Amino acid sequence: MISLGIEGTAHTLGVGIVSEEGVLSNVTDSYCSDGGIHPREAADHHANVIGSVMEKSFLESGIKKGDIDVISFSMGPGLGPCLRIVASAARSLSINLNVPVIGVNHCVAHVEIGRFTTGAKDPVTLYVSGGNTQILAYAEGKYRVFGETLDVGIGNMQDTFGRELGIGFPCGKQIDELASKGKNYLQLPYTIKGMDFSFSGLLTESIRKLKTNPQEDVVFSLMETAYSLVVEASERAMSHTEKNELLLTGGVASSRRLKEMCNTMCEERGASLFVPQPSLCRDNGAMIAYQGLLEHKNGKRMNIEDTIVKQKWRTDEVDVNWI
Numbered sequence: 433m434i435s436l437g438i439e440g441t442a443h444t445l446g447v448g449i450v451s452e453e454g455v456l457s458n459v460t461d462s463y464c465s466d467g468g469i470h471p472r473e474a475a476d477h478h479a480n481v482i483g484s485v486m487e488k489s490f491l492e493s494g495i496k497k498g499d500i501d502v503i504s505f506s507m508g509p510g511l512g513p514c515l516r517i518v519a520s521a522a523r524s525l526s527i528n529l530n531v532p533v534i535g536v537n538h539c540v541a542h543v544e545i546g547r548f549t550t551g552a553k554d555p556v557t558l559y560v561s562g563g564n565t566q567i568l569a570y571a572e573g574k575y576r577v578f579g580e581t582l583d584v585g586i587g588n589m590q591d592t593f594g595r596e597l598g599i600g601f602p603c604g605k606q607i608d609e610l611a612s613k614g615k616n617y618l619q620l621p622y623t624i625k626g627m628d629f630s631f632s633g634l635l636t637e638s639i640r641k642l643k644t645n646p647q648e649d650v651v652f653s654l655m656e657t658a659y660s661l662v663v664e665a666s667e668r669a670m671s672h673t674e675k676n677e678l679l680l681t682g683g684v685a686s687s688r689r690l691k692e693m694c695n696t697m698c699e700e701r702g703a704s705l706f707v708p709q710p711s712l713c714r715d716n717g718a719m720i721a722y723q724g725l726l727e728h729k730n731g732k733r734m735n736i737e738d739t740i741v742k743q744k745w746r747t748d749e750v751d752v753n754w755i
Contacts (some may be wrong), residue, residue, distance in 0.1 A: 437721025504724020614652020
């Protein structure tokens with residue numbers, strides 16, 4: 433079975449093609465700006481590039497349109513204007529090719545492409561991206577949320593701080609470079625409640641400290657604190673669920689320091705760390721394609737009228753019938 437997936441929840445438009453054996457193509461094009469994401473501008477970007485991105489994905493895969501068995505798209509959660517662009521494209525392609533269409537949950541797709549490509553069996557997942565920061569694990573038919581941000585995602589916090597430094601969006605790579613140059617840890621708010629955490633106070637105090645401290649030290653302290661919060665909560669979830677695998681995914685998973693901290697924690701627990709390749713950690717079409725393939729193989733079907741986007745579709749609302 434071959435699935436084509438279209439991702440478009442936020443700033444990235446991606447088209448991927450996968451088979452049951454692996455990823456055949458995974459092409460992305462991202463909207464960039466100096467002031468974060470403007471949903472309508474991001475949607476316009478997606479509408480403008482989706483044709484060329486799809487064409488590149490078919491070329492990269494060597495697959496012809498007639499070989500596609502199912503069309504998958506990111507139905508939520510995400511920015512409404514962006515979601516509607518990819519939903520419209522998926523419906524149109526489904527009708528044109530006369531193949532089924534399936535809308536999938538973006539967050540669950542991050543987990544499943546990670547399991548598919550790394551060999552993780554039953555992990556606790558630390559999912560760190562722009563709009564989402566969650567600690568997930570499978571239990572009794574759903575991916576349960578064992579911990580999550582109480583305000584903003586770790587990536588959005590990072591991008592907001594980057595704007596204070598005059599760095600364009602997205603800024604993860606530049607933030608990591610600055611953090612690696614920091615030498616002194618500055619005391620910052622460390623807000624964790626059970627296994628939930630908060631980044632807003634940490635962000636506000638870090639911006640305030642920019643006035644009186646070297647930029648590199650502030651960035652270093654900000655990211656050390658943020659990463660410590662999510663790694664601590666992940667370890668608690670692993671202890672609670674008695675699972676011995678940690679899957680790290682989402683755009684922020686590309687951080688060298690976060691991977692290092694997760695690896696140290698796993699080694700101390702005698703557990704294993706799994707991290708997909710960077711192109712499959714960030715938002716991408718291959719993960720959507722694989723999720724659609726997985727759900728279609730396990731009996732999910734959708735009519736065109738059922739493919740209405742869900743901007744606030746929570747991870748733990750998805751019935752997981754493929755495990």
